[in-house]
Amino acid sequence: MRRVVSHPVLGTLTAAREVKIYVDGKEIRAREGEPIAAAVAAAGIRIHRYTAERGEPRGVFCGIGQCTDCVMVVNGVPNVRTCITPVMEGMIVETQHGAGSEDR
């Protein structure tokens, strides 16, 4: 399984315990502390959000927290940059539509 072991923002990611997170209601296994985007990618999910005006899909682009293409709704909070946000046990991650929860 492909995993991020060194990240320009999060640093070196050592071996971590396996945890469960939920992406659009589906349970996936992740490593505690890895970027959410890495866990989502390992589960085969490439679309993180849909744009507000045209509903176009977006996913990881820069991978270092600069472009916001990877934002998702995490634990009910929209616009979380998943490429620089570490996984924690039990996170609820949702594909973001437009500006977030108020725009659904």
Ligand code: FES
């Ligand atoms: S991929 Fe650019 S901010 Fe996450």
